[in-house]
Amino acid sequence: MNAAEKKSLQITACKVRMGIVESVFQAKSGHPGGSLSAADIVTYLYFKVMRIDPQNPRWEDRDRFVLSKGHISPCLYAVLAHRGFFPVEELKTFRKVESRLQGHPSMHYTPGVDMSSGSLGQGISTAVGMALGAKLAKKDIRVYTVLGDGEIGEGQVWEAAMYASAKKLDNLVAVIDNNNLQIDGTLEEVNSPYPIPEKFAAFGWNVVEIDAHDFDQIEDAFVQAAACKGKPTAIIAKSIKGKGVSFMENQCKWHGSAPNAEQYAVAMQDLTAALAELEG
Amino acid sequence: MADIVKIATRDSYGKALVELGAVNDKIVVLDADLAAATKTAGFKAAYPDRFFDSGIAESNMMCVAGGLSTMGFTVFASTFAMFAAGRAFEQVRNTIGYPHLNVKIGATHAGISVGEDGASHQCCEDIALMRTIPGMTIINPADDVEARQAVYAAAAMEGPVYMRFGRLAVPVIFDADYKFEIGKGVQLVDGTDVTIIATGLMVGEALAAAELLKAEGISAAVVNMATIKPIDRDIIVNAAKKTGAIVTAEEHNIIGGLGGAVAEVVCETVPVPVVRLGVEDTFGRSGPAVELLHVFGLDAAHIVEKAKAAVAMKK
Numbered sequence: 001m002n003a004a005e006k007k008s009l010q011i012t013a014c015k016v017r018m019g020i021v022e023s024v025f026q027a028k029s030g031h032p033g034g035s036l037s038a039a040d041i042v043t044y045l046y047f048k049v050m051r052i053d054p055q056n057p058r059w060e061d062r063d064r065f066v067l068s069k070g071h072i073s074p075c076l077y078a079v080l081a082h083r084g085f086f087p088v089e090e091l092k093t094f095r096k097v098e099s100r101l102q103g104h105p106s107m108h109y110t111p112g113v114d115m116s117s118g119s120l121g122q123g124i125s126t127a128v129g130m131a132l133g134a135k136l137a138k139k140d141i142r143v144y145t146v147l148g149d150g151e152i153g154e155g156q157v158w159e160a161a162m163y164a165s166a167k168k169l170d171n172l173v174a175v176i177d178n179n180n181l182q183i184d185g186t187l188e189e190v191n192s193p194y195p196i197p198e199k200f201a202a203f204g205w206n207v208v209e210i211d212a213h214d215f216d217q218i219e220d221a222f223v224q225a226a227a228c229k230g231k232p233t234a235i236i237a238k239s240i241k242g243k244g245v246s247f248m249e250n251q252c253k254w255h256g257s258a259p260n261a262e263q264y265a266v267a268m269q270d271l272t273a274a275l276a277e278l279e280g
Numbered sequence: 281m282a283d284i285v286k287i288a289t290r291d292s293y294g295k296a297l298v299e300l301g302a303v304n305d306k307i308v309v310l311d312a313d314l315a316a317a318t319k320t321a322g323f324k325a326a327y328p329d330r331f332f333d334s335g336i337a338e339s340n341m342m343c344v345a346g347g348l349s350t351m352g353f354t355v356f357a358s359t360f361a362m363f364a365a366g367r368a369f370e371q372v373r374n375t376i377g378y379p380h381l382n383v384k385i386g387a388t389h390a391g392i393s394v395g396e397d398g399a400s401h402q403c404c405e406d407i408a409l410m411r412t413i414p415g416m417t418i419i420n421p422a423d424d425v426e427a428r429q430a431v432y433a434a435a436a437m438e439g440p441v442y443m444r445f446g447r448l449a450v451p452v453i454f455d456a457d458y459k460f461e462i463g464k465g466v467q468l469v470d471g472t473d474v475t476i477i478a479t480g481l482m483v484g485e486a487l488a489a490a491e492l493l494k495a496e497g498i499s500a501a502v503v504n505m506a507t508i509k510p511i512d513r514d515i516i517v518n519a520a521k522k523t524g525a526i527v528t529a530e531e532h533n534i535i536g537g538l539g540g541a542v543a544e545v546v547c548e549t550v551p552v553p554v555v556r557l558g559v560e561d562t563f564g565r566s567g568p569a570v571e572l573l574h575v576f577g578l579d580a581a582h583i584v585e586k587a588k589a590a591v592a593m594k595k
Contacts, residue, residue: 060352064350107350115347116379122343122375125344128343132344137351160344163344
């Protein structure tokens, strides 16, 4: 990736973060912390990796994305809006009656959403089903899913992990957004899933570990995933919950609460400054 | 009487899947390590490329079915009713029901007639569970003829369907020219004093009960209600108007199943006595299936009693 490309992705990710803050603020509810931690990964997927067509969201041969950690819908919606699936202005309708932007993703409301999700542990299985379907249809379609690190406490994640490797689904990539915080505390305080890479490796996956906020490492991971044959790939992405908004970083309480007007102003100042520096 | 042919509806399911697979290459079948019991093994043998065994992981299987369906396939996901509707309820609700995906759930071994395996495997709650999911179609066929047609009808429609099949071989009661239609009850016997609305293996018992009642001077109509959802409101309303009393008969908890569905319609339209026959809000137990059906009151003799009670409640 050249410097210009990288800067362009950083700028987009910064705008995505603004979209996250805006939508959660307007809704007075939602999940900013995990949305901000996954913003770089999801931005990279939609702007660099996935074969999609915003003008034809249901194009049969498109790559698929399942947001297994469905509560970070603000992240997905902001990315989809900036990618051209619907107007960025629409992010302000998030979680409101009549909005196409439901609290958790719904494939029937929102252009670009490939699968409804929100109940943790289920998205990875639907992604497995899609990857299996792509193979069965003999189509070169790749399937991507993002899970939370707390989410992998769901037993179904490991049912899916076992099945994906048994079926040699090398067209499937699961990203674990490892921000180390779940609602009740740190992962260790609640119910430690560590070591995560070893667990996926033991289930037969190709495993790549990266910094979730470094686009060079993100790119390397997806290149490695694309090159890997016969196995699904798990990208364990070390991230910072609340990344990019000073007072939200590494704070559990920003998992599922919205900023007030004052906090919103500070968050937007943080992001506006970051954007100005990038565009400098 | 000529020899009665008995076929388990799970066998009908397996046979229909093989027939469907031959004419439709978009049919995909999933199972969770029960292919021999659910009878999907025939499809597996005929179309191994389109058969996927998730192993003992029903939650994963239901969501894999959802994902597969979005890739243009008509997916049949099979396991015992206990695990399809029970264990995987939330997966069915959120990943099949809510997105209204084209997944057909083939739930076998429903009800008390599982027999010797006992209560842990005798699912008498599945209709109640599935009925609360918006947009879910529920079919509980009475015999081989209807079960095979139900599988075809499910494949032909878009959206989620829950099909309920039994382990026990039950009499074939319909002729080959019988026509099953989703959402339509079928009037099998006309009557004037009471209507027995039955589903699944209780339909045969209802027909026998009507004969017994006739001998006692009670004219009982019999309706086969294979589709529990969407329920055929018209046939229920007409039955209530015409006979003024209704008995429901099902191999399911009396709470939330056919009895509940019929009572809901009757209460809101033509309030007449409705007496429910089913599993009396209790768990099952081990024993030979046919014996158990009698123990739990799921037979013609008990329908007769309920019918008399319903008639007595008429003004």
